[in-house]
Amino acid sequence: MTTQTNHHPSQDLLKTFSEGQLSTGMSIAISAHLDYCSSCRQSVEVYESELASEWVATDPGADGPQLSESNILMDRITSQPQVVPITQATRPRRPVELHMHERSVRLPGVLSRVAEKGVVWKKLAGGINTAKLTLDRDAQCDFMYMKPGSQAPRHTHRGLEVTLVLDGTFEDELGEYRPGDFVLRESTQVHTPRSDEGCLCYSVLDSPLLFTSGWSRLLNPFQRLLFNRQLRHSH
Amino acid sequence: MQAAWITDFFADRVIHLDETAVVKDMHQLSASYDRFRMSAKDLAHGGDRVQERQTRATVVKQVAMERDDESLLIAVGNSQDREAFNVLFHRFGSKIFALGMKITRNEQLANDLVQEAMLIIWQKAPLYDLDKGSAQTWIFTLVRNRCFDILRKLKRQPDGISADDIYAETELELSVDPEQQQAAEIQLEQIQQYFGQLPAPQQQVIEYVFMRDLTHQEAAQQLNIPLGTLKSRLRLALSKLRDFIGVEQ
CATH class of the missing domain: 1.10.10.10 (Winged helix-like DNA-binding domain superfamily/Winged helix DNA-binding domain)
Structure with a gap:
């Protein structure tokens, strides 16, 4: 499924993804992009190996786990069966297809898991359909299907909007986007997406606190509250 | 030690019997003395073997301590090597705990993370090979995935998707x-x-x-x-x- 993509997540996002610190909705968008993009895959591999080295080099300090109990723990663990390589459990599951009027689209790995149980489409104005996904309480995640010749109303949003193109193309004031493209719009950017040939996307509206580092972003409940309230209004 | 004691004991008996023995018993005694000597020798030898085995175990342990993470992990995967697994536990246990503390700020959860992560390392070790990069990166990603899931649980996020889905290796079969x-x-x-x-x-x-x-x-x-x-x-x-x-x- 590797194709030429022109729009990628920033290195900051890829690193935060490698740390496991992004929201679920955003992590899924990056994971799906990686299925299309070998250069971002390589970046993630490099970040993972750097983070692992940093982690191992850090002195954990005095408070370690209770190593005195380790023998009991070891016995309990080593009495468990191990995974047999290449079994049903470890084999990748089949990709899932989304069916729309004009087309069927095979989804990348993680989105196949997301859509496995089926999705419910809802018609919006301007030839746009969305299927809301319950994945993440902190981010709004949808499949979005723009029918050929459709145009979304001009909008801005609090927080970050990421659109990952899965099939077809769409364009806005800043460019044209093809499958695998990872399009990020910040709250200040007004845009009007439209699609001549039709387009299926996965979209995430993430909390505005995305780039404040690490866990401190949990310490800003006021902003989060405003964001959540806005999410509720938009439904 | 035990063997020496038996020889002494037997020597006493020999003297004792020697004093009271009738001549016809002497032949019998001589035969049983030989048997005793034999078993005493076996015991002494056996003692050496026990010691030898202990030395070997210590050497194996020392060798395991010096082996790199990759060969330890492969030994765990290929031959359920408990000694190798133990060394990995001592190398990574406290680091996993530290990461758990950093993320959850909760000692109980950090301890749970250590147990869960070590169990997964044991279970999935047969899937590790050198193509997957260094053992520490493999272990790091595995711990990161557990952390991701623990946090989702803490935040009561909807079920149905897990870190293993998100961080799954891109399978070439998809293409x-x-x-x-x-x-x-x-x-x-x-x-x-x-x-x-x-x-x-x-x-x-x-x-x-x-x-x-x-x-x-x-x-x-x-x-x-x-x-x-x-x-x-x-x-x-x-x-x-x-x-x-x-x-x-």
Whole structure:
């Protein structure tokens, strides 16, 4: 499924993804992009190996786990069966297809898991359909299907909007986007997406606190509250 | 020690018996003395073996301590090597705990993380190989995935998706269209069927050239036929197969 993509997540996002610190909705968008993009895959591999080295080099300090109990723990663990390589459990599951009027689209790995149980489409104005996904309480995640010749109303949003193109193309004031493209719009950017040939996307509206580092972003409940309230209004 | 005590004990008995023995008992005694000596020797030897085994265990432990993470992990995966697993636990346990504390700020959860992560390392070790990069990166990603799931649970996020789905390796199989793959499988099955319908000499050349991957020259030598004959049989066989499958030449 590797194709030429022109729009990628920033290195900051890829690193935060490698740390496991992004929201679920955003992590899924990056994971799906990686299925299309070998250069971002390589970046993630490099970040993972750097983070692992940093982690191992850090002195954990005095408070370690209770190593005195380790023998009991070891016995309990080593009495468990191990995974047999290449079994049903470890084999990748089949990709899932989304069916729309004009087309069927095979989804990348993680989105196949997301859509496995089926999705419910809802018609919006301007030839746009969305299927809301319950994945993440902190981010709004949808499949979005723009029918050929459709145009979304001009909008801005609090927080970050990421659109990952899965099939077809769409364009806005800043460019044209093809499958695998990872399009990020910040709250200040007004845009009007439209699609001549039709387009299926996965979209995430993430909390505005995305780039404040690490866990401190949990310490800003006021902003989060405003964001959540806005999410509720938009439904 | 034990062996020496038995020898002493026996020596006492010998003296004791010696003093009271009648001559006809002497022969018997001598025989049993030999038996005793034998078993005493065995015991002494056995003692050495126990010691030897203990020394060997210490050496194995020391060797395990010096081995790199990769060979330890492979030993755990290939032969359920508990000693290697123990060394990995001592190397990574406290680091996993520290990471858990950093993320959850909760000692209980950090301890749970250590247990869960070590269990997964044990269970998944057979899936590790050197193509997957360093052992520490492999372990790091595994711990990161557990942390991701623990946090989702803490935040009461909806079920249905886990870190293993998100951080799954990109499978090359994804790039193969399942329909194409299925078609290829069907075709292969058909070819095998048609292959059986070819005359034996033609089956033979196909087998030598395509299955055993020999050059025409090598195949001809091994089948003991002239190169020209091999080539004409091969051409004939392939064109028949094409006809069977219905592919245009």
